[in-house]
Amino acid sequence: MLLKLASLLAIFALVALNYWLGRSGKMKRDKLPASKRIALDLIDFKERRGQALKGGEDYIALGARDDDIAVAHSMGDGWVVRRFGPGQFDSLHHEDTDIELSFGDFTLPRLHLHFDSEAQAQEWATLFGNCLKEEQKSKALEEEKPYGLA
Amino acid sequence: MDLPKPVEIATPFFILLIIIEMVAARMGGRAKFEARDTMTSLLMGFGSTIAGVLVGGMIAVMGYFVYQYRLFDIEFALWAFVIAFILDDMAYYWLHRISHRVRWFWASHVIHHSSQHYNLTTALRQTWTGFISLNFLFRMPLLFIGFPWEMVVFVSGLNLVGQFWIHTEAIDRFPRWFEFIMNTPSHHRVHHATNPKYLDSNYAGVFIIWDRMFGTFVEEDREEKCRYGIVRNLGTFNPLKVAFHEWWGIIKDVTSAKSLRDILGFMFMPPGWSPDGSRDTSEKIKEKWRKAQQAEESA
Numbered sequence: 371m372l373l374k375l376a377s378l379l380a381i382f383a384l385v386a387l388n389y390w391l392g393r394s395g396k397m398k399r400d401k402l403p404a405s406k407r408i409a410l411d412l413i414d415f416k417e418r419r420g421q422a423l424k425g426g427e428d429y430i431a432l433g434a435r436d437d438d439i440a441v442a443h444s445m446g447d448g449w450v451v452r453r454f455g456p457g458q459f460d461s462l463h464h465e466d467t468d469i470e471l472s473f474g475d476f477t478l479p480r481l482h483l484h485f486d487s488e489a490q491a492q493e494w495a496t497l498f499g500n501c502l503k504e505e506q507k508s509k510a511l512e513e514e515k516p517y518g519l520a
Numbered sequence: 521m522d523l524p525k526p527v528e529i530a531t532p533f534f535i536l537l538i539i540i541e542m543v544a545a546r547m548g549g550r551a552k553f554e555a556r557d558t559m560t561s562l563l564m565g566f567g568s569t570i571a572g573v574l575v576g577g578m579i580a581v582m583g584y585f586v587y588q589y590r591l592f593d594i595e596f597a598l599w600a601f602v603i604a605f606i607l608d609d610m611a612y613y614w615l616h617r618i619s620h621r622v623r624w625f626w627a628s629h630v631i632h633h634s635s636q637h638y639n640l641t642t643a644l645r646q647t648w649t650g651f652i653s654l655n656f657l658f659r660m661p662l663l664f665i666g667f668p669w670e671m672v673v674f675v676s677g678l679n680l681v682g683q684f685w686i687h688t689e690a691i692d693r694f695p696r697w698f699e700f701i702m703n704t705p706s707h708h709r710v711h712h713a714t715n716p717k718y719l720d721s722n723y724a725g726v727f728i729i730w731d732r733m734f735g736t737f738v739e740e741d742r743e744e745k746c747r748y749g750i751v752r753n754l755g756t757f758n759p760l761k762v763a764f765h766e767w768w769g770i771i772k773d774v775t776s777a778k779s780l781r782d783i784l785g786f787m788f789m790p791p792g793w794s795p796d797g798s799r800d801t802s803e804k805i806k807e808k809w810r811k812a813q814q815a816e817e818s819a
Contacts, residue, residue: 373528380535385562387539391546392555408746413716413808443755446554448636448756476768504570 404442405427409434411451415440421494424467424484430494437500443481450478454501464495464504471498521596523670526677534684538640540787541690550689551639556757558641563759564631565644575651583655583669587690592666604667605675606727608659611783612679613730615658616723626791627766628653634762638712643687650764682726687712692741703728706740713746716809719802749793766791 381464400407405420408431415438420431429442429449437456442449452475463470466487472480499507542558545551594600619629628647635642650656662672686708693706695701703724711722721738724731731737740746754762773786773794782795792801800808 373532376532377528377535380532380539381562384535384539384542385559387542388555388558388562391542391553392558398552411714411751413805413812445753445755446556446636446757447552448554448749448753450753452755454751472771476765476808477758477761502609 382415386496397519398447399444400448402449404444405431405480407449408440408442412440412453421485428481428483430483432497436497439497439501441481441483443478452478456501459498459502459506461506462495462498462512462519464491467491469495469498521668521670522616526614526674526681530681530684534640534644537685538753541640541688543689545639552689553636553639553641555638557635557637559638560757560759561635561645562764564648564762565641565646567648567759567763568646568650571648571651572723579651579656580669583660583663583672586660587663590664590666593783594666594668594671596668596671600667601671601675604662604671605678607662607665607667607775608675608679609724609726611658611661611681612676612725613723613734616701616725616804617734617736619655620723621790622718622788623766623770623791623793624787625653625655627770628655630750630766630791631762632753633712636747636753638709638748639689639744640687642682642748643684643713649767652767657743664757679725683708695787699728700732701727701729707731707737709746710738710740712748714751715747715805717741717744718746719751719806751800751802816817 382455402410402423402510404489405417408415408417408429414436415431417431417440420429420432422429431442432438432439433440433453438453440451440453442451444450454473459471459473461470463471467485469483469485469491470480471483483491483494485494541549541551542785545553578628587699593605615625616629619625628649630648632642632645635645647653647655659672659676663669683703686703686705688705689709691705694702698704699706703722703726705722707722708720713719718738722731723736723737728737739799754765756762770786774783777783777786778795785793785795790801790803792799792804797804
């Protein structure tokens with residue numbers, strides 16, 4: 371009984387400490403830059419050019435082809451890397467300096483990317499369009515709204 | 521025989537050690553914590569305990585059933601505890617190895633690897649679905665040999681306690697003789713790393729000798745810093761998604777499979793397997809890495 375009580379108290383103390391550390395501490399970002407992380411995680415991905423997004427929170431990179439794109443998405447103090455090819459995006463919405471992508475990933479179903487300028491966002495929306503599902507591409511053309519352009 | 525419950529006794533000490541590691545990390549130590557990641561690990565540990573309580577009775581019934589057909593009557597003697605502990609650790613090695621090589625088992629075990637951090641809370645990040653994967657089957661041979669149920673439960677509890685402390689970056693290395701026999705933080709860091717060089721290695725629980733014997737041992741390289749997590753890291757801290765993401769993946773793949781062969785492949789082939797080979801298994805990642813290394817050397 372005493373043991374169970376001690377465990378319970380210790381767990382409460384731990385949760386409280388974790389909460390306090392999370393609130394008060396400044397998060398230490400992964401020392402590896404996002405581009406390096408992409409290179410390490412995706413061995414056969416050859417980055418042609420990359421773009422750090424607003425606030426340095428995310429990083430996108432174009433591979434050997436225009437429909438080969440990698441994203442390093444910041445999560446907590448680290449990166450979550452995803453690689454996209456043709457037909458992988460369910461939808462793409464582009465408005466001003468923002469792009470929203472959705473895809474069939476259970477733990478990361480959509481990405482909101484914030485660019486510094488509209489021109490950058492437009493350029494990358496066109497590139498991301500290469501990775502849209504075929505039916506979405508034709509739908510976008512029918513509506514004369516390339517890639518779900520708002 | 522009424523034996524103590526090692527995990528229950530150790531729990532307050534686990535928590536105390538985590539608090540010490542957290543405070544040390546805060547003061548600039550080697551360990552690294554992220555509050556949401558830590559909370560997820562704690563919730564996974566809590567859920568795993570609940571799942572254990574829910575299915576524990578059923579596993580005990582199966583255990584007693586197997587024990588009826590035992591080969592020997594083994595008594596509660598010190599030698600029996602020692603042998604049971606060693607055999608249980610070997611059984612754990614094979615369960616663990618299969619958990620990395622067969623997607624059905626991986627769907628449960630992946631939870632333990634889903635953090636990009638490596639600290640003592642990672643040890644608590646345990647599966648909720650081990651019963652579905654049938655992990656308990658690996659302990660049944662001990663009962664069939666004739667080790668009593670209480671003894672098997674006790675030594676497997678000790679094994680779990682023995683694996684807690686190795687989940688840390690705060691300890692570098694032990695003397696060579698110790699590192700040769702025992703699983704240590706250094707060996708287990710390698711196991712949790714996603715660097716191609718380290719994939720599929722160091723499956724040991726308490727004794728690293730199983731990896732040395734069965735050819736899966738890889739030494740930690742000071743030049744190659746471990747990157748923790750899984751090859752496709754999770755984009756969420758949601759414990760429900762963490763617990764079930766690989767099962768969800770299996771369901772998705774199986775429902776879109778075109779043949780029975782594909783269905784079985786998606787369930788029982790290594791993680792990353794696909795009928796057309798378009799996804800990456802750990803072997804494929806290692807192969808790509810080797811080729812990239814060779815190309816770099818020849819350039």
